[in-house]
Every structure is written in structure tokens, then in C-alpha cells.
Amino acid sequence: SFLRAQAKGQPETPLASIALNLVPKTSAMSSFNIAVDPEFENIYNLVPKPAVNVTKPPMYRSKHNPLAPIPFSTITNRGPNIGKVKNDKDPANFLRASTPSKRNPLKPIVNKFNYPQPVALKAKVPSKSERPVLGLHTEKNFITANAVESILAVPKVIEPAGGPDYLRKQDFGKVPKYLDNVKKEIAAENEMIDAFVRKQMSEYEDAPEFCEQMEEEERAELIEKLKSKWDDVNKRYQVLCMHTLFEGHQKTKKEMYEEELNKIEADLEKLTVKGPVMVSRGD
Numbered sequence: 001s002f003l004r005a006q007a008k009g010q011p012e013t014p015l016a017s018i019a020l021n022l023v024p025k026t027s028a029m030s031s032f033n034i035a036v037d038p039e040f041e042n043i044y045n046l047v048p049k050p051a052v053n054v055t056k057p058p059m060y061r062s063k064h065n066p067l068a069p070i071p072f073s074t075i076t077n078r079g080p081n082i083g084k085v086k087n088d089k090d091p092a093n094f095l096r097a098s099t100p101s102k103r104n105p106l107k108p109i110v111n112k113f114n115y116p117q118p119v120a121l122k123a124k125v126p127s128k129s130e131r132p133v134l135g136l137h138t139e140k141n142f143i144t145a146n147a148v149e150s151i152l153a154v155p156k157v158i159e160p161a162g163g164p165d166y167l168r169k170q171d172f173g174k175v176p177k178y179l180d181n182v183k184k185e186i187a188a189e190n191e192m193i194d195a196f197v198r199k200q201m202s203e204y205e206d207a208p209e210f211c212e213q214m215e216e217e218e219r220a221e222l223i224e225k226l227k228s229k230w231d232d233v234n235k236r237y238q239v240l241c242m243h244t245l246f247e248g249h250q251k252t253k254k255e256m257y258e259e260e261l262n263k264i265e266a267d268l269e270k271l272t273v274k275g276p277v278m279v280s281r282g283d
Helices: 001-005 017-022 027-031 142-152 175-205 218-238 250-269
Strands: 212-213 278-280
Touching: 218 250
Parallel strands: none
Antiparallel strands: 212 278
């Protein structure tokens, strides 16, 4: 290699690098990343390398015509395009105001609405020069005519609507069974009430021997005194209720007033009932 380099007129290569190229690479040398220059001889160059067949992809060709004019472009022979190429228009011939245009194909067709039947128009209002016909009289007796029409009218025949005919049922015109049961229950309740009343009356049959009827004057006097007593106790109770805390004797007094008011109300309820008031005899 040294002689070949001299014959080719290349600069002299150091012997150290030639020796390094002749030494096979090991794993220890590869760990130090020792670079080998491919221009110099190397024992690894003697190993035949596999041929790699590189398949090139087909050349890209656009599906559009490259010679067609560019739509929406300002670079044309006769000036800028307006719209697509197929719809190319002259810029001088644009749509102006009050100019009829072609129908939009995307817009739905709407037919003019027509009434299915012509609507009868009302009569016009008569003018002030028109005058109604006067002096017309009729000899028709509307009362007699209405009576004759009502007498001679044929009654309407009501046809069944397809439902059941209740007039032909087996139990038509009979009392339902559940009403018989209701009547029996009402009769049993009345008998029970009558028995209870008879029992109560039998207990008070001897009442006149032990009780006597209170006179109305005495009854009214008692009611008046009980009402005045209730007012007095209630007044003291209302004064006591103004306190927010009930402790000790105040709580006891409050309970005492409530109990007394309840007793007076019970006595008033007994004296104000309808009917005579019976009072037991003292003897």
C-alpha cells in the first residue's frame, strides 16, 4: 500500500495507520469508536456485500389537467377569472340591479296557493242612493205553519251504535244484588242503635227518683258566674304568660291556671247543652 501510494503520487501514509487498517476489528476496538477511512485498504472490503435492489415508487402525476386554466386566478391571458373555469364569465358582464336572473336550481319550486273551492263573497254594502223595497206584506200565519210542520214531521230513527242493548238484558228492571246487601247492612246498624238506646233509657228510667231538673234561672246564673270566673283566671294567666322563663313557683302557677281554666270550660260545656239539665239531690 505504501508503494502504491508512492506510484500514484499520493502523500505518504504513516505506518501506524496502515498497521491499524490491517488489524481486524474486535469488540474492544469497536467500543472505542475507531473510524476507518474507506479510501484506504481494509480487509473488510474483501467481503462481498449483498446487492440491494432499490425499487423506486412510480412518478406522481396529478389527476388534474396541468394545461387547463386555473380557476379563481388573476393570472390569465384575458384578465382575472370570475368563478370556476366552466362557469367563466366576462368581468364586464356582471349582474346589475333590476336585471332578471336565472332561477337558482337549489331553491325548491313553490307553487302558488289556490283555494280548493272558491269562497263565496258577501254582498256589497248598498250605497246611500239605493232604497229598499217598501210595502211588502205576507198573509202567511207562521204559528199555524210551525204547528203543521211539527205535526207532520217524521221522527228521527236512532240507529244503535253497535254497543250492547241494555233493554234486553236479563236483569233489566230488577234491583241489583249489591243494593240488597246495602239494605241489610243499614237495617243491622239501625237495630244495633235501637238496642243501645233502649239500654240507656232503661238505666235512666229511675232518674227522677235520684235527680231533679235544674231551673233555667239557676242555670243562667251559674253560666254567668262561670264566665266571669273564667275571665278573671284567664286575665291572671295572660299576665303570667308574658314572662319568657318559667321556673319554680311561676311554672307551678302556670300549670294551676291551665288546669282551672280547663275545668271551668268543661262545666260550661255541660250547662250549655240543649235540653234540661239534671242535678242529683243532696239527700
